[in-house]
Amino acid sequence: MSAEFSMTVNGRTVTVDVAADETLLHVLRDELLLTGAKEGCDEGECGACTVLVDGKPVDSCIYPAPAAAGRTVSTIEGLVGSDGSLTPIQRAFVDGFAVQCGFCTPGFVMTLTALIEENSKPTERDIREALSGNLCRCTGYSTIIDAVLTATEERS
Amino acid sequence: MSGSVGKSVPRLDAEPKVRGEAVYGVDFELTGTLYAALVLSPVPSGRIIGIDTSAAAAQAGVRAVVTAEDAPDLRSGLALDDEPLFASDTVHYEGEPIAAVVADSLKAARRAVSDVIVNIEESPPVASLEAALTEGAPLVHENWETFAPVPGLPEWPRQGNVVGEMTADPGGVDEAFAGADHIVEDVFVADRQYQAYLEPKSATAIYEEDRYTIHVSHQYPWNVRSRTARALGVNPSRIRVIGHHMGGGFGARLDVGLEPYAALLARLVRAPVKLVFDRSEDLLTCNSRENAIIRIRSGVMNDGRIVAREFLCDMDCGAYATDTVFLISIPIFLAGSVYEVPSTRVVARAVYTNTTPTGAFRGVSGTYLNFALERHTDNLANTIAMDRREFRIRNLMDDGHRMLNGQILTDAGIMRTAFAEVEAVAPWADMGKGPNRGVGMAATLWLTNPAPGQVTLKLDVDGTLGVITGASEIGTGAVAMGVRQIAADELGIDPRDVIVTMPDTDVQGHDGGAQGSRTTHIVGRAVREAGTGLREQVVRAGARLLGELPDDVEIGDGHVSVKGEWNRRVTLAEVATQALYDVGPLVASGSYATPTPKYDPDTAVGLLFPTFPTPTYHVHIAEVEVDPDTGLVTVLRYVVVQEVGKAITPEGVIGQIQGGVAQGIGYALYEGLQIGEDGRYRQRTLEAYRVPIALDVPRVEAVLLEHPDEEGPHGAKGAAEPPIVPVAAAIGNAIADATGGAINRIPITPEDVLDALAENRED
Amino acid sequence: MEFRTVGSIEEALACLADVGDEAQVVAGGTDVMIQHMRREINPSLFLYIGNLCEMEGLTKNGSHAIGALTTHRHLATDPLVVAAFPALAEAASTVGSWQTQEVGTLGGNLCNASPAADTVAPLLIADAQVELRRASGVRRLPLDEFLLGRRSTARLPDELLTAVTARPPGERxxxxxxxxxxxxxxxxxxxxxxxxxxxxxxxxxxxxxxxxxxxxxxxxxxxxxxxxxxxxxxxxxxxxxxxxxxxxxxxxxxxxxxxxxxxxxxxxxxxxxxxxxxxxxxxxxx
CATH class of the missing domain: 3.30.390.50 (CO dehydrogenase flavoprotein, C-terminal domain)
Structure with a gap:
């Protein structure tokens, strides 16, 4: 039996009909063709699939899709402004050499977007703790942390 | 010319990546694609009694179930032709492909995989190096003698489970030992390391007009082409490989992976086929860094001189030879270098076991070789009660150092400068002070991969510069920053006006792949070669437009202008547009491969990788604190001094150092793919296989030592691979210093730390 | 299989009374989804209770009761929980990542009965009792008796773990x-x-x-x-x-x-x- 439900994704209401045990990640990628969220591990270890559900970061690879019924989902594709401009976090990633292979980047950006929503002036420790569930294999994290510090300094 | 080389210019591919728009291999889809999944051997060793595909074939949505019977009856490999596409009679490792299912959806394919019934009579696996090397051990391949080297590669010493042996014995080593004041012997063991790139492996193939087109995110599309061709028994020109954005690789995407399967299946079902691994399949089958055992013995004099050395290393290549028969050459470059050792014997072996084939991982074999050498160096110093840093300086090589292969390092003295730079930033006497703290140092040299590259530059009618190259952007920025900036400077234009292609083996000349830090050095040099030709054409065309002689005009700031008359100039767009109908498009090509350094082929037997081209020099220092109750280690400070030739993009190079050190910290402290007695991996997910997180990695301090290389573009050498090499050694030495006990294994577990502390208490 | 979202505890209990044997209760899904993908469980129904806000948070009504749907993030950051049960808050802050803490729940952690479940030990030192409801009634069981062993609890197929009561540390x-x-x-x-x-x-x-x-x-x-x-x-x-x-x-x-x-x-x-x-x-x- 499949599950039909509606949710708001990046400001648009969408209705999908998917397998009852489908994950939110697969609905986003395969049904809605929003491939910015990545499948890195499929078990909530790497954070490459991080999206925001009702503003909170979740691993969409282990989030039951029908549980998102009636909720608001934000993905990396929905972050940019209507004129295509980058958010301060995205801009700081680009300017601060915080992107290498980039496969983890959308997940990092989503987690950090939630972080600065909650805490506009995070310390380095706050940032490192918030990123516990996001693996980056390329950068060694320093440029990412500096990018957040830069973005939050410029914001305030 | 204003010039972008030497400046940190943000990479253009960062924007699509932060927007989530970049299309990676796993994101790529062709219309009408079918999906495939592999049936992997559930056991490490056994005889296949039968394969029943009928239940799987009957499942809804299943289009084909494919086994060895449907594949060419061929074995192929990187060095030795020993590996079939599908196991048919016997399985040699857990995870070996036995069959494939093609279905309408990935879910259907994966579901049907469990309906393929494989009946295997299990046999006890050869699960470890020790087991494989025991006298009378069962042979992993009873038919090993029938395997032939790949065409063009001469035979090398191999016998039974030892699939390769490299021996370098200059003679006189035993006599040199006899004259030593002390002889110190150590044994080191290293577990496997999984590359753990974030994008699991995938491949999409389509078969049209008797050719195979394969879409990949791969470090080395030209190798995919040749390896797929050999696996399928067709000419390389029948294969076209197109590269897409790549979610890391670190060596794991150098050899062929899922591509030949996707190609074969696409032909069999006459439709595009996409094959994607999930994380556990990826981990189980990945060509991880090999586990190894190193035995090292040195003779040392009371005055601190090292006089003799024996270096024995066994590397586990798993069930097939892969590239490990090349890697057994690496010890010859490291065992007698950095520190002068007049008399050194090296024997290294690649050994078959019933485990997943191992392969390239950043800093191939160097990570554990350096760990063994530098841990041993500490032990030598401690034996004669000499300060560890002083002992190193005492034995340091100089300009003109002769490596064990006879290759001369004319500029090896730069290592002294590197040690001095480390001292300036992190004074030895100030580091590692306080209870449970320690300091460790490690130095190495590393090569820049010499494989060829090719570039075509074209000046477009709008003044942008096209760079047509088969180079792959693995994430380092070597293409996105290095090649782009070097190309921009050829015409004095903004790097944002440079457009670089993605790899397509039908379009570009051969490229040696994103490996061994070669891209900036080799492809950058090819850009410069092409740039010389293009600039000549631009000057001629510009001069004609300006009504001047070529000698009287110059290129700069996006213009061709008359020398000395800055206001008489035409834009590059105007030049390119006019030239189009005067002389045709302005296009020039360049190629480069590093000439093989001089060496002495008589120094070793079985030396398949004979030289260490374009070496760079590295010194690392680490300060750690150990928790005496739990054995947990905190890396307090980490400093790298790296000789880079010339940094084309300094921030990019620093990013490589920080990332490489993070992987090295993972290798040293958290990772470790262990093989159980049953021949199976004990860590099978990213939960059990621990990659360092942001809280585990300190801010790595990096000092770039510029020392331009005559052959490199603007003097650049390789930079991205080596930062991982000395990390386990530096941290191991620091932990040994903090605990006062032996640290002889990678990864260094909390238990090892507690044991080292206990050992010290007993002393 | 079917995914059924319930709007009330009563609805959930009715469903469990009906098909409890085949149902897997799902809240955050962080354990369930992984086990399902690994085929360690094979339910015919996911009973989704994640919308039952009445099962969230700490209530002090004579005793201290924590709703089973209280997330780890809530436990780790809610000043009321941090003040009343500091060890539980510490434990919750160490469960997985921020992403899993946002959706993973206390009830899920207890029912999953992993030997390494972080929230169990701090509840054991707080003499915790679990509240198990079924359509026909409710029973309270010491947590110590609820946990039978690795991945095994005393919850019956028609029961829903609705809350945990525990005793905060007292004076001194x-x-x-x-x-x-x-x-x-x-x-x-x-x-x-x-x-x-x-x-x-x-x-x-x-x-x-x-x-x-x-x-x-x-x-x-x-x-x-x-x-x-x-x-x-x-x-x-x-x-x-x-x-x-x-x-x-x-x-x-x-x-x-x-x-x-x-x-x-x-x-x-x-x-x-x-x-x-x-x-x-x-x-x-x-």
């Missing part, structure tokens, strides 16, 4: 949860230890509660260690003796995360740190 009391993992976070505990010490007016340990996880098939109260500590003034020798008793009570296994001997080895050191923290907190509290 301090508690803490220490978790040992290789990485600085994102770890399944190699060993976890929750300790609650109540002191008398002159500083003797009046009552000691010690619970350990990841060193036995399920988290448990180390009563022998507790009795060594009780009545003492936490002298070095006494704590060491309690540490030995703690080690004796543990039955750890070798697994890919750590060896049994390492797990035993670290327990006394963790206990030393934990009792020191308890003492500090008890003093601060005064």
């Amino acid at each position: 009391c301090g508690e803490t949860y220490l978790k040992l993992g290789r990485r600085s976070a994102m770890e399944v505990a190699i060993a976890g230890l929750a300790v609650r010490l109540t002191f008398d007016a002159v500083g003797n340990v009046e009552s000691a509660k010690v619970a350990a996880c990841a060193v036995a098939p399920r988290a448990y109260r180390a009563v022998e260690a507790e009795s060594v500590l009780e009545g003492s003034r936490l002298e070095e020798g006494t704590v060491a003796e309690a540490g030995r008793a703690l080690v004796d009570s543990a039955t750890p296994i070798d697994d890919a995360r750590a060896s049994a001997s390492y797990r035993r080895h670290v327990l006394p050191g963790l206990l030393v740190r934990a009792v020191a923290t308890c003492r500090e907190r008890a003093v601060e509290q005064r």
Whole structure:
């Protein structure tokens, strides 16, 4: 039996009909063709699939899709402004050499977007703790942390 | 010319990546694609009694179930032709492909995989190096003698489970030992390391007009082409490989992976086929860094001189030879270098076991070789009660150092400068002070991969510069920053006006792949070669437009202008547009491969990788604190001094150092793919296989030592691979210093730390 | 299979009464989805209870009750929880990542019954009881009796774990949860230890509660260690003796995360740190 439900994704209401045990990640990628969220591990270890559900970061690879019924989902594709401009976090990633292979980047950006929503002036420790569930294999994290510090300094 | 080389210019591919728009291999889809999944051997060793595909074939949505019977009856490999596409009679490792299912959806394919019934009579696996090397051990391949080297590669010493042996014995080593004041012997063991790139492996193939087109995110599309061709028994020109954005690789995407399967299946079902691994399949089958055992013995004099050395290393290549028969050459470059050792014997072996084939991982074999050498160096110093840093300086090589292969390092003295730079930033006497703290140092040299590259530059009618190259952007920025900036400077234009292609083996000349830090050095040099030709054409065309002689005009700031008359100039767009109908498009090509350094082929037997081209020099220092109750280690400070030739993009190079050190910290402290007695991996997910997180990695301090290389573009050498090499050694030495006990294994577990502390208490 | 979202506890109970045998209750899904993908479970129905807000948060109504749908993030950050159950808050803050803490729930952590479940040990030292409801009634069970073993609980197929009641530390009391993992976070505990010490007016340990996880098939109260500590003034020798008793009570296994001997080895050191923290907190509290 499949599950039909509606949710708001990046400001648009969408209705999908998917397998009852489908994950939110697969609905986003395969049904809605929003491939910015990545499948890195499929078990909530790497954070490459991080999206925001009702503003909170979740691993969409282990989030039951029908549980998102009636909720608001934000993905990396929905972050940019209507004129295509980058958010301060995205801009700081680009300017601060915080992107290498980039496969983890959308997940990092989503987690950090939630972080600065909650805490506009995070310390380095706050940032490192918030990123516990996001693996980056390329950068060694320093440029990412500096990018957040830069973005939050410029914001305030 | 204003010039972008030497400046940190943000990479253009960062924007699509932060927007989530970049299309990676796993994101790529062709219309009408079918999906495939592999049936992997559930056991490490056994005889296949039968394969029943009928239940799987009957499942809804299943289009084909494919086994060895449907594949060419061929074995192929990187060095030795020993590996079939599908196991048919016997399985040699857990995870070996036995069959494939093609279905309408990935879910259907994966579901049907469990309906393929494989009946295997299990046999006890050869699960470890020790087991494989025991006298009378069962042979992993009873038919090993029938395997032939790949065409063009001469035979090398191999016998039974030892699939390769490299021996370098200059003679006189035993006599040199006899004259030593002390002889110190150590044994080191290293577990496997999984590359753990974030994008699991995938491949999409389509078969049209008797050719195979394969879409990949791969470090080395030209190798995919040749390896797929050999696996399928067709000419390389029948294969076209197109590269897409790549979610890391670190060596794991150098050899062929899922591509030949996707190609074969696409032909069999006459439709595009996409094959994607999930994380556990990826981990189980990945060509991880090999586990190894190193035995090292040195003779040392009371005055601190090292006089003799024996270096024995066994590397586990798993069930097939892969590239490990090349890697057994690496010890010859490291065992007698950095520190002068007049008399050194090296024997290294690649050994078959019933485990997943191992392969390239950043800093191939160097990570554990350096760990063994530098841990041993500490032990030598401690034996004669000499300060560890002083002992190193005492034995340091100089300009003109002769490596064990006879290759001369004319500029090896730069290592002294590197040690001095480390001292300036992190004074030895100030580091590692306080209870449970320690300091460790490690130095190495590393090569820049010499494989060829090719570039075509074209000046477009709008003044942008096209760079047509088969180079792959693995994430380092070597293409996105290095090649782009070097190309921009050829015409004095903004790097944002440079457009670089993605790899397509039908379009570009051969490229040696994103490996061994070669891209900036080799492809950058090819850009410069092409740039010389293009600039000549631009000057001629510009001069004609300006009504001047070529000698009287110059290129700069996006213009061709008359020398000395800055206001008489035409834009590059105007030049390119006019030239189009005067002389045709302005296009020039360049190629480069590093000439093989001089060496002495008589120094070793079985030396398949004979030289260490374009070496760079590295010194690392680490300060750690150990928790005496739990054995947990905190890396307090980490400093790298790296000789880079010339940094084309300094921030990019620093990013490589920080990332490489993070992987090295993972290798040293958290990772470790262990093989159980049953021949199976004990860590099978990213939960059990621990990659360092942001809280585990300190801010790595990096000092770039510029020392331009005559052959490199603007003097650049390789930079991205080596930062991982000395990390386990530096941290191991620091932990040994903090605990006062032996640290002889990678990864260094909390238990090892507690044991080292206990050992010290007993002393 | 079917995904059924319920709008009330009653609806959930009716469903469980009907098809409880085949249903898997889902809240955050962080354990269930992984087990389902690995085919460790094979339910015909996902009963989704994640919208039942009445099962969220801490309520002080005579006793302290924590709704089963309270997320780990809520436990870790809600000032009420942090004040009432500091060890539980600490434990919740170590469960997985921010992403999993946002959706993973207390009830899920308990029902999953992992030997390494972080929230169990701090609840054991708080004399926690679970509230199990079914269409025909409700029963309360000490957490200690609810947990039967590795991945096994006393919950019946038609029951829903709705809340956990627990006793906060009282006067002159301090508690803490220490978790040992290789990485600085994102770890399944190699060993976890929750300790609650109540002191008398002159500083003797009046009552000691010690619970350990990841060193036995399920988290448990180390009563022998507790009795060594009780009545003492936490002298070095006494704590060491309690540490030995703690080690004796543990039955750890070798697994890919750590060896049994390492797990035993670290327990006394963790206990030393934990009792020191308890003492500090008890003093601060005064």
